[in-house]
Amino acid sequence: MTLLARPVTASVRSVLPPARRLGPASVWALAGGYAAAWIIVGPSDGGWLSFAGQLAGAEAVLLMSVAIVLISVLPAVEAWFDGIDKTAIWHRRLSITGLLLLVPHIMFSSGHHGPPTGARGTDQQIWIAGGIGITPFLSWIRALDRFPSATRVDLFYSTEGAAPFADEITAVARTHNVRVHLHDSGARGYLTPDEVLAAAGHDDPRAVSVFLCGPAGMVGAFVRRFREAGIPNRNIHREHFDWR
Incomplete structure (x- = not known):
């Protein structure tokens, strides 16, 4: 009797995360890591409120940049987001989130607290x-x-x-x-x-x-x-x- 070796491909694949999860996971990891780096450094001046506005603006730029990249290289990354339709959804989601983050950025990190240095400098x-x-x-x-x-x-x-x-x-x-x-x-x-x-x-x-x-x-x-x-x-x- 001839014994055939059982293929191990399926068991190896079961350990790895599905490719369709790599896209969303990468986006959240990038946004979270970027925010964590800002928080570790902390506000240079102007207090935490101004810092929160600056962080919101930085995250807005990051997310909208990722959205632009997604739509620019759509065929290459669609497998990471479980198809072209879901990739387009993520593009819209990141764009809208980035626009919403501009609201606290404008409110808290601009010159509403005095002349242009008021939000940046100390007293x-x-x-x-x-x-x-x-x-x-x-x-x-x-x-x-x-x-x-x-x-x-x-x-x-x-x-x-x-x-x-x-x-x-x-x-x-x-x-x-x-x-x-x-x-x-x-x-x-x-x-x-x-x-x-x-x-x-x-x-x-x-x-x-x-x-x-x-x-x-x-x-x-x-x-x-x-x-x-x-x-x-x-x-x-x-x-x-x-x-x-």
Whole structure:
């Protein structure tokens, strides 16, 4: 009598999850892992409410990106979602969820709590502008009448010679919690980080948020000194420009 070996393919397959489950499982794992990474890092500034709005926006972008990928490579992934019809359902589901997540993102992480920095920075802020680096701060100053804020701000504006928009800036600052420090580098030399720290006079550097915009060399030097002074890197927001 000839004995035939029993095929083991079926038993091996029974251990593995069906291919149709891989798609939904991968989506949930990706979204959950992304959210977990955000929560582990925690809010950099602005509190948990603002952080929740930022997380909602990040998840919205992620889910809508996955939805776009699904519809773009539909034939290649339909087996993972148990057919083309269910893949299309998942595409709609992810798109709608992403759109819904934009609601808390807009409500809690935008400028509804004050000027543009209100949702990002701490209650004690230092703004530093070098030359044309005043541009973003000028828009924030102008927004204070529409979005009043209790945030204490020290604005340092360094220029060579008379500072453009100085009258407008100081006029708005008088009615808000903003102290303006005009620095003429032509007459007084370059503004230094230690001058800024001394003039701002904050007792706890860990509670301070710094926003800088200016030449790359200036911004880099200030960032290094502020880190040495104890201001957390997550509280230092910078933008620089180079002349080409």
